[in-house]
Amino acid sequence: MKKDYFEDYADNWNESQVTYDSEAEAGYLNLVKLSWDEILDECIELDVNSDITLDFKDSKLVGLEFFGSTAEAIKHWADNNHVFKKEKKNGHTYYVFKLSEGEAQSTFRLERQNIIFLFKQDDYQKFFGIEIHDIQDYEEEYLVGHTC
Template sequence: MIQIKGGGPLDKQVTYDTEADMGYIYLAEPFKYKISNTEELPQNNDIMLDFCNHVPIIGIELAGDTAIKISHLVDTVHIFKKVTTADNEIIYSFRLNDKSVKQSVTHSYAAKIVFLFSDADCLDFIGIDIYDTESYDESFLIGG
């Protein structure tokens, strides 16, 4: 659980627990929604998805090397950018680096949230694209 000074709302999208070597990326305000279940992303067991009844995924728990990759983002308030795709679709996009995407996968409970990897085996996590812009609060993801 995240401890917030003064009990205010979470203002960061990324947390990292140095004792557990676990990272977390929030896609929605954690105190606004309740987690209904957690499942691993089948293609990479370092990535666990926290699902909810009101938004597809509240947040993403990261372990191992994947968690370490986001540790430098802890002080970042908004990690997503609003992007227009080649098909003229608006999405929210997050990239850890500018490596080329070699594999993209989704979970059956959240088909409009795409996890991006720079390798065919889905071991090198490099980002997320959210195509479900109706379910997510733009001001939380990109600021406003």
């Protein structure tokens, strides 16, 4: 018996840290591993860029949904894991994921979790990365992979 689209999607949910759904034309970046049946507490659009939706579970940012040109940019990362790097600056350690190299022209800080969104344009367009500064809230092995 052939599975329908929803069942197949549920079976593969959260297998990769970055996913892209070509039917929905949407990308997803998982920040924590969740099971398919876990219900999110809140999904809110990022104040400065409507292409990005923030998913929360127990008041913690657990994932990002991408639409429009942002989804198009992230689809090349689909099916990848451990996409974050651990960085240190001025004695402070944080995790960073960037779609490309370069410096941000604009940033937006999610105050409740000390997370910074990076954009290539000064009007919060062309998302190209995220920095997680409260690293104790996230599993290094899931974001970065094994470290020595």
